Amino acid sequence: MENSMMLSVNHLCKNYEKFTLSDVSFSLPKGSIMGLIGENGAGKSTTMKIILGMTCSDGGSVSVFGHEGIRAEDREKIGVVFDELPFVQTMFTSHLGKVMKGAYKNWDQKQYEEYLRKFALPDKKELKDFSRGMKMKLSLAVALSHNAKLLILDEPTSGLDPVVRSEILDIFLDFISDGERSVLVSSHITSDLEKVADYITFIHNGRLMLCENKDDILYGYGIAKADQDTIDHLDSELVLKKKKGKYGSEALVKDKEAFLHQYPDILVDNINLDELMLLLCSD
Amino acid sequence: MKGLILNDFYAMRKLLKSILFVFVIFGVIWGIGKQPTTGALVISVMGISYLFNLFSYDEYYHWEQYAAILPVTRKQIVLARYATFGITALLTLAISLVYVIALGGIADCAMVLVTILCMQGYTAAVIIPVAYKFGIQRGRILYVLLMFVPFGVLLGLMTALQLGGGFSPDGSMLAGILVGVVAVVALMVAISIKISIGIVSKKTF
Numbered sequence: 167m168e169n170s171m172m173l174s175v176n177h178l179c180k181n182y183e184k185f186t187l188s189d190v191s192f193s194l195p196k197g198s199i200m201g202l203i204g205e206n207g208a209g210k211s212t213t214m215k216i217i218l219g220m221t222c223s224d225g226g227s228v229s230v231f232g233h234e235g236i237r238a239e240d241r242e243k244i245g246v247v248f249d250e251l252p253f254v255q256t257m258f259t260s261h262l263g264k265v266m267k268g269a270y271k272n273w274d275q276k277q278y279e280e281y282l283r284k285f286a287l288p289d290k291k292e293l294k295d296f297s298r299g300m301k302m303k304l305s306l307a308v309a310l311s312h313n314a315k316l317l318i319l320d321e322p323t324s325g326l327d328p329v330v331r332s333e334i335l336d337i338f339l340d341f342i343s344d345g346e347r348s349v350l351v352s353s354h355i356t357s358d359l360e361k362v363a364d365y366i367t368f369i370h371n372g373r374l375m376l377c378e379n380k381d382d383i384l385y386g387y388g389i390a391k392a393d394q395d396t397i398d399h400l401d402s403e404l405v406l407k408k409k410k411g412k413y414g415s416e417a418l419v420k421d422k423e424a425f426l427h428q429y430p431d432i433l434v435d436n437i438n439l440d441e442l443m444l445l446l447c448s449d
Numbered sequence: 450m451k452g453l454i455l456n457d458f459y460a461m462r463k464l465l466k467s468i469l470f471v472f473v474i475f476g477v478i479w480g481i482g483k484q485p486t487t488g489a490l491v492i493s494v495m496g497i498s499y500l501f502n503l504f505s506y507d508e509y510y511h512w513e514q515y516a517a518i519l520p521v522t523r524k525q526i527v528l529a530r531y532a533t534f535g536i537t538a539l540l541t542l543a544i545s546l547v548y549v550i551a552l553g554g555i556a557d558c559a560m561v562l563v564t565i566l567c568m569q570g571y572t573a574a575v576i577i578p579v580a581y582k583f584g585i586q587r588g589r590i591l592y593v594l595l596m597f598v599p600f601g602v603l604l605g606l607m608t609a610l611q612l613g614g615g616f617s618p619d620g621s622m623l624a625g626i627l628v629g630v631v632a633v634v635a636l637m638v639a640i641s642i643k644i645s646i647g648i649v650s651k652k653t654f
């Protein structure tokens with residue numbers, strides 16, 4: 167079982183003065199995309215940084231490529247994209263290629279140049295003059311040009327227009343198509359994750375709220391809508407969360423079919439990830 | 450490690466023109482004033498001072514963070530930065546020596562060589578761990594303060610020698626003193642590398 171996992175995060179904890187990440191666990195199988203969602207400051211970036219060895223955890227463990235911890239040589243096989251371009255922006259794309267060639271043993275210059283062409287990224291233009299979309303594509307080109315097995319991406323589609331976002335999502339799907347590579351991507355644009363992710367992990371206030379197959383969420387979960395009294399008296403076994411609204415009340419239902427079997431007269435709507443997040447975070 | 454060093458030099462690429470311009474200006478000024486030795490020392494110190502900008506770039510562009518996810522160890526990250534300093538130091542040293550020789554100061558070559566090596570070694574030894582620990586802005590202030598230390602020691606020594614009736618070493622004694630000074634600076638650089646590795650290894654991002 168362990169060998170089919172690209173990444174396993176087990177009971178991860180990290181204490182900061184004003185924030186605590188506690189008991190976060192999830193596993194990312196080979197050939198799949200996992201979307202990491204949560205509000206700003208929920209702990210998504212902290213989790214990614216611990217996975218990448220940029221920050222130490224105070225508890226728990228991380229296994230990458232089937233072994234515990236991350237070694238310098240593992241980084242050869244991990245492509246990383248941060249939300250900001252982390253390169254000196256007076257450089258050209260060709261300079262960056264040479265820098266990366268000197269950094270990665272498996273650097274594929276031909277592949278890099280192919281991505282530059284595909285993304286229409288010019289040379290002889292300083293990186294600071296690139297648009298946000300171009301910068302993100304450049305980060306991706308670098309991440310995809312050293313034969314990575316795992317992509318870890320922190321908000322790669324934020325601030326991008328729908329066309330560029332769609333192109334980037336297609337790249338993710340292409341990347342995992344051989345069944346041997348995986349993507350862990352954090353994003354606030356949950357509609358993107360609904361399109362490409364196989365699994366969704368939701369972190370709220372440093373705690374794991376949910377980690378499930380995306381289709382199980384979108385097709386299994388639902389929102390039951392009724393008056394306050396009806397919602398109050400629902401079988402608690404079937405309901406994850408209840409929310410009082412101005413014009414009626416809602417309940418988050420984990421198994422739509424079972425719920426409708428028991429309450430055929432109550433309206434149950436499909437749910438999207440945004441609604442799920444809001445309901446799970448509500449008091 | 451090669452990639453990290455290349456990154457440093459590409460980052461400095463745009464500064465090269467201004468560095469060369471400053472070299473020419475100072476070279477001409479001290480050349481006209483018939484003080485090529487002073488000119489050479491200034492060129493060397495200024496050349497290596499530009500490397501402070503590398504730490505600013507690291508912070509501004511979050512390169513430090515990216516370097517931490519490259520397939521290199523923290524030790525290699527530190528060694529690469531010292532290598533950049535070393536390569537730049539040697540280049541400016543070569544320019545300084547050519548300048549001194551071109552202006553006919555061959556007799557001063559050995560003294561210029563040793564002085565520059567010591568100044569550059571001291572600069573690298575002090576500024577790199579300080580910049581890693583405190584960031585380059587606070588590091589610059591601390592560096593300026595620490596630059597007074599060698600001058601203070603030198604001044605103190607000279608005063609003490611004068612009070613003690615003067616000191617006029619012969620050739621071999623002078624050579625011994627110079628070798629000793631270079632050895633002390635080399636030791637400082639070695640200690641500085643060890644301290645920097647310790648600081649960077651503990652860094653979290």
